């Protein structure tokens with residue numbers, strides 16, 4: 001059975017990997033994800049130029065009844081140089097994603113310039129959708145700003161680059177972001193990031209469950225699946241076929257992976273459920289995915305990729 005994926009010149013023997021932010025802040029975590037026989041890759045925690053402690057805790061909370069999670073981490077990371085050192089020295093046959101999330105356009109340009117000039121030979125993910133830095137907007141909700149930064153990036157950047165997008169909820173917004181992205185030689189888009197600025201309440205104390213931003217945080221896990229499916233499908237229908245899609249959001253079972261591939265995903269990322277189960281989740285999900293294909297006598301993901309049917 002062929003459960004592989006492809007982005008640019010990179011072949012992935014397995015399509016599952018972590019979502020940026022989960023199990024990827026330290027070298028030990030990155031090594032564990034890469035070492036899993038059932039992960040196809042790893043993505044670093046989104047990096048800023050300097051080390052960041054992030055927001056005050058509690059800043060992550062697992063919602064009840066396996067609904068998902070809420071987080072307002074605030075971009076904690078070990079700093080750009082730490083992750084560059086890791087990716088330059090790590091011996092692995094798997095492609096590696098380097099995520100950057102500067103707080104300013106200049107920070108992003110500086111990190112991307114350093115990556116361009118380095119020996120890094122993996123893929124770069126420009127995170128345009130962090131919802132949790134107080135006072136900072138999710139860039140990709142501003143279509144002009146998104147066009148502006150991509151114009152400046154592609155003036156010098158020649159390595160495989162993709163963007164991490166927030167979820168969109170309006171058909172016109174799908175049209176508008178696709179019109180921007182189709183003007184650039186992107187290797188991929190990664191959709192969705194968490195659904196920004198949700199709120200959860202502890203029923204015993206009548207108090208919010210995380211400290212930053214009065215309890216507002218990004219939502220992940222099963223409750224975001226329908227939005228993730230819609231964003232993968234809408235962008236697959238609108239983007240040039242040269243722009244591949246990483247489907248992220250709402251994956252707790254092999255059927256969820258199957259559904260994202262049906263909508264057009266080339267790779268699939270796991271966030272909240274990876275927090276719950278740790279790296280064994282990759283083996284469980286791939287086994288369940290294979291079973292889903294078996295049920296319908298498919299031999300490869302290529303037979304179902306993008307093949308979601310509508311009602312005539």
Ligand SMILES: O=C(O)c1[nH]c(=O)[nH]c(=O)c1Cl
Pocket residue numbers: 021046071072073074075076101127129130131132133193194218
């Ligand atoms: O608070 C975070 O660190 C964070 N949390 C998210 O849910 N998405 C992101 O892109 C980031 Cl950068």
